Amino acid sequence: MPPPAKIRIDLNSAVPAYRQIVDAVRVLLVEGALPPGSELPSVRRLAMDLGVHFNTVGEAYRELAAEGWLDLRHGRGATVIARGLPAAAPERLQEFRTRLRSLVAQMRAEGVPPARIAAELRSLTESLKS
Amino acid sequence: MPPPAKIRIDLNSAVPAYRQIVDAVRVLLVEGALPPGSELPSVRRLAMDLGVHFNTVGEAYRELAAEGWLDLRHGRGATVIARGLPAAAPERLQEFRTRLRSLVAQMRAEGVPPARIAAELRSLTESLKS
DNA sequence: CTTAGTGTACAGTGTACGTGTACAGTCAAC
DNA sequence: GTTGACTGTACACGTACACTGTACACTAAG
Incomplete structure (x- = not known):
């Protein structure tokens, strides 16, 4: 197991x-x-x-x-071990936003079709509901 | 300008x-x-x-x-300069997928609410349509 | 106690990042 | 054509980081 x-x-x-x-x-x-x-x-x-x-x-x-x-x-x-979620630090959110945009930009720059990227993002969004 | x-x-x-x-x-x-x-x-x-x-x-x-x-x-x-999009390398897509999942996992680990993450992802998806 | 397993501490090596300094190309003014 | 002020480039250096090798310390089973 x-x-x-x-x-x-x-x-x-x-x-x-x-x-x-x-x-x-x-x-x-x-x-x-x-x-x-x-x-x-x-x-x-x-x-x-x-x-x-x-x-x-x-x-x-x-x-x-x-x-x-x-x-x-x-x-x-x-x-x-069990772990409680820490309080979200608001200033970190901006950094995460930047990193997400950078990653998507890199995908587009390397030729991944926008529709494909959108599909990946939707898939990720779905997985958050579980 | x-x-x-x-x-x-x-x-x-x-x-x-x-x-x-x-x-x-x-x-x-x-x-x-x-x-x-x-x-x-x-x-x-x-x-x-x-x-x-x-x-x-x-x-x-x-x-x-x-x-x-x-x-x-x-x-x-x-x-x-003008730049044609390169042909997408399929093996790179797997790497991008991993990096996206890692980034979302890190956001969740640091306490960003899933609803907030979902909102960011939707916002990014929207921006792809332009 | 011995042994085989675990994680830890620390020094050494190669590499990456950022800087200082000197160099080489370009263009406009004269 | 020469000058001068701008451009990007090359290279050596200091520092920090990633990874390894080796020796160590703790834990549990025999």
């Missing part, structure tokens, strides 16, 4: 491996695929699966723990 | 300044705010406005030129 949550990263990407790991695991956490009580693979195990060094995974786990998602204890592994 | 296109960057952000400049200018280009023939401010001028070194702006301009947006010539400045 613990292995189903598989993540993948792109070692050729410009975005750092540890950040890709943080982002990928956070998606699973937010979407409920990793409910409180779940045990994450050990840093060495996940590192082997992803093809990176275990300290890189450790760095990612520590960041997730700092965000309040994980209970990370020496010698015992990483466990998902 | 050339000065209205103002951009802003956040020097405290973790994302590199030259990348913020590339992203911000690309948004203006994609949205048509900088039509072919427009002249961009000189590297030194824009650098002063943004509070960075002119080589940082130069780096951003070179990247935009490499993407086919700018005609950048020694001693003459940077001019927006």
Whole structure:
């Protein structure tokens, strides 16, 4: 029961491996695929699966723990814990808006048809209702 | 007539300044705010406005030129040129999808209400029709 | 106690980002 | 044609970051 949550990263990407790991695991956490009580693979195990060094995974786990998602204890592994949503910081919203616009602009610049982009955005909007 | 296109960057952000400049200018280009023939401010001028070194702006301009947006010539400045859309690379779409999901997950993780996120996404979808 | 598992700390290496400085091309004034 | 003020470019440097290797410390099972 613990292995189903598989993540993948792109070692050729410009975005750092540890950040890709943080982002990928956070998606699973937010979407409920990793409910409180779940045990994450050990840093060495996940590192082997992803093809990176275990300290890189450790760095990612520590960041997730700092965000309040994980209970990370020496010698015992990483466990998902319950986490209340923080109060939304309004000034962050502007940054998110900018990043969304940039991402859409990049998609358009690389030739993704606007209709296709719209479909992706609608799909994302739908997934928010769950 | 050339000065209205103002951009802003956040020097405290973790994302590199030259990348913020590339992203911000690309948004203006994609949205048509900088039509072919427009002249961009000189590297030194824009650098002063943004509070960075002119080589940082130069780096951003070179990247935009490499993407086919700018005609950048020694001693003459940077001019927006007409640019056909490249054929969309299907494997890139998967990456964009991942980045969109990551961004939305991060917004949710930081407490932005789902309804608010949905509103932002709808707003973006609308802007694609223009 | 031993052992095999866990996460952690820290130094070393390569790379990326931003800057300072010197250089080279362009154009208008004279 | 020369000058001068503008343009972008090249390159070396300092600093910070991403990743790794290695040694360490904690935990649970035998």
